[in-house]
């Protein structure tokens with residue numbers, strides 16, 4: 001008899017943020033939303049600290065989650081949960097616990113004990129204060145997978161739009177120097193392969209945004225398009241990749257334009273994420289491409305300003321769970 005797929009692992013994220021609340025709400029919506037079995041890798045204390053009413057079922061191993069899933073939210077307890085959590089107040093002292101949840105989730109995925117990983121939002125500033133070396137999950141997960149931090153690729157998706165920032169969590173002033181033919185090539189090839197292999201798009205169509213206004217106006221407003229981006233695209237086209245641009249970014253995202261490509265490669269974080277989160281904030285999903293396991297996350301952060309107030313919407317986490325299930329079907 002065919003074994004059911006392993007459950008999805010949801011990491012704790014920042015326990016003082018909305019993660020406990022949206023995880024509980026996703027579990028409560030499991031039937032209406034048609035969610036596959038998942039468990040939380042973290043601590044039941046996080047739910048108690050925020051007085052979240054949800055049946056919690058401690059498990060000792062991922063495979064126990066499937067049988068328990070209909071009766072309560074399975075929780076695989078990690079040691080070291082901080083003594084006291086104040087909703088809305090992220091502390092650097094919590095960072096080791098937050099980081100350990102991600103590390104352990106990757107170990108479970110590499111052992112084939114979980115179907116994929118869905119990460120709850122982390123408070124980057126708190127982790128940085130605790131000495132966390134990476135800009136975020138995207139780079140940290142690459143390192144845990146034995147790759148350089150720059151190997152993995154960030155893609156965010158809503159129905160009808162996929163965006164891929166070439167540069168991620170770097171100051172804007174650092175972006176131009178990071179726009180190289182090598183970087184464009186690396187990200188484009190990984191995106192092409194994963195859109196084909198994980199998303200079933202036989203011939204992925206990639207569009208590329210310019211860096212400068214009007215894509216440099218034929219060199220009149222900056223040179224990156226002519227000297228770096230266009231030559232990189234020409235080489236990729238010669239290798240059979242369906243890629244076009246660089247286009248003026250301000251006319252790449254309207255409804256009709258979005259029908260001409262399967263994903264758009266943008267030059268920096270907000271060039272990609274502003275249109276995506278504007279179009280459909282609550283259904284956005286963050287996907288890390290290039291990893292040997294599937295990882296998705298909600299498109300939003302810790303929402304400290306509403307933590308503990310029963311105001312958080314689980315929609316994006318639910319979409320991330322669906323996406324991870326789809327990618328591992």
Ligand SMILES: NC(=O)c1ccc[n+]([C@@H]2O[C@H](COP(=O)([O-])OP(=O)(O)OC[C@H]3O[C@@H](n4cnc5c(N)ncnc54)[C@H](O)[C@@H]3O)[C@@H](O)[C@H]2O)c1
Pocket residue numbers: 018022120121122123124125137286297298299300301302303304305306311312313314315316
């Ligand atoms: N995937 C991740 O780990 C991830 C993603 C984005 C931001 N972050 C981190 O989260 C922290 C806060 O980031 P931010 O303030 O830029 O963005 P944010 O997404 O946490 O909050 C932006 C606004 O959206 C609201 N919001 C967010 N999620 C919501 C939800 N599910 N329901 C209702 N309202 C919601 C918040 O209340 C806030 O007003 C930062 O440390 C950032 O680095 C992490």
Ligand SMILES: N[C@H](C(=O)O)[C@H](O)COP(=O)(O)O
Pocket residue numbers: 135136137138139273286297298299300
């Ligand atoms: N750039 C993402 C966003 O703003 O939605 C978010 O920070 C997630 O980054 P990581 O997955 O690398 O933590």
